[in-house]
Amino acid sequence: MIKDFFVKKKKYVTIPSQKMKQEVPEGIMKKCPQCKKIMYAKELKKNLYICQSCGYHYPLTAYERIETLFDDDSFKEFDREMVSENPLNFPDYIEKLNKDREKTDLNEAVITGKGQINGIKTVAAVMDSRFRMGSMGSVVGEKITRAIEQAMKLKLPLVIFTASGGARMQEGMLSLMQMAKTSAALKHFSDDGGLFITVMTHPTTGGVTASFASLGDYNFAEPGALIGFAGRRVIEQTIHEDLPEDFQTSEFLLKHGQLDRVIPRDELKQTLSTVLSIHTEGGEK
Known part of the structure; x- marks a missing residue:
């Protein structure tokens, strides 16, 4: 689902000189600082700011x-x-x-x-x-x-x-x-x-x-x-x-x-x- 989001929203993908890098839309998505997974900010809030992938507890x-x-x-x-x-x-x-x-x-x-x-x-x-x-x-x-x-x-x-x-x-x-x-x-x-x-x-x-x-x-x-x-x-x-x-x-x-x-x-x-x-x-x- 998240993968589809980035595929459809081409404007959130940039291509540097050497490799493609995904940019996280500010306020909509969050990237886990531990496992680097990207998730919806609303879903993160519902989960009490705990990463559903690795269990990292956001401050x-x-x-x-x-x-x-x-x-x-x-x-x-x-x-x-x-x-x-x-x-x-x-x-x-x-x-x-x-x-x-x-x-x-x-x-x-x-x-x-x-x-x-x-x-x-x-x-x-x-x-x-x-x-x-x-x-x-x-x-x-x-x-x-x-x-x-x-x-x-x-x-x-x-x-x-x-x-x-x-x-x-x-x-x-x-x-x-x-x-x-x-x-x-x-x-x-x-x-x-x-x-x-x-x-x-x-x-x-x-x-x-x-x-x-x-x-x-x-x-x-x-x-x-x-x-x-x-x-x-x-x-x-x-x-x-x-x-x-x-x-x-x-x-x-x-x-x-x-x-x-x-x-x-x-x-x-x-x-x-x-x-x-x-x-x-x-x-x-």
């Missing part, structure tokens, strides 16, 4: 993830108007923030709020790697901390979906302080009997991995996600050894006991609602 925006997981019109956002400033007067930082806001329609790299997953009330934080590569600055740390505190106040479970390049260098030590702040808030939440689930998505690295992302009562991940602290090259240069090809993938971490389960996206909503219902008082929604 989701924060709002796309909320749409796929939370019951219709149930999600109510917290602290949407919080924005970062430039406490260290880092050159061009404000300009870069403004460009990311315009590009992503987000004010920061995380969305927090509460909603329902198959009828179960839940507080959530959803990171978005399009905004400053999902890096954690003061506002990201503050929004996540406030979400933890709201979950404790409302006696609701907490789910955090991570996607981050680590701490935000433009905020220096103020960024690194968010690791301790979020971790301390989670300790209070845990002592109060709260349930915390992390779902690590591609990529989850640096200070986010080394703080709240790894502190869940359940630590889940999507297939093929890059998860780690330092980069592969840095580790190889430090230990003077070659690392396995699948090093720092979710599958590698599962095999070595750092994750509880790797969950395909099309099974995630049901799995989360099952776990949440088990820990809800009386086993009810």
Whole structure:
């Protein structure tokens, strides 16, 4: 069917000097970056942005993830108007923030709020790697901390979906302080009997991995996600050894006991609602 589409639509085929190359019509078709198969964008969306050929999980925006997981019109956002400033007067930082806001329609790299997953009330934080590569600055740390505190106040479970390049260098030590702040808030939440689930998505690295992302009562991940602290090259240069090809993938971490389960996206909503219902008082929604 897809082959016929390209045969009939001659205008989508160009012939370079040496070999013929198919061009993908923008907005209509998508090419899988892993297996290179071409598919309809609408079909990809229906399949939750999972390649039907190889199972590659496309990165989701924060709002796309909320749409796929939370019951219709149930999600109510917290602290949407919080924005970062430039406490260290880092050159061009404000300009870069403004460009990311315009590009992503987000004010920061995380969305927090509460909603329902198959009828179960839940507080959530959803990171978005399009905004400053999902890096954690003061506002990201503050929004996540406030979400933890709201979950404790409302006696609701907490789910955090991570996607981050680590701490935000433009905020220096103020960024690194968010690791301790979020971790301390989670300790209070845990002592109060709260349930915390992390779902690590591609990529989850640096200070986010080394703080709240790894502190869940359940630590889940999507297939093929890059998860780690330092980069592969840095580790190889430090230990003077070659690392396995699948090093720092979710599958590698599962095999070595750092994750509880790797969950395909099309099974995630049901799995989360099952776990949440088990820990809800009386086993009810």
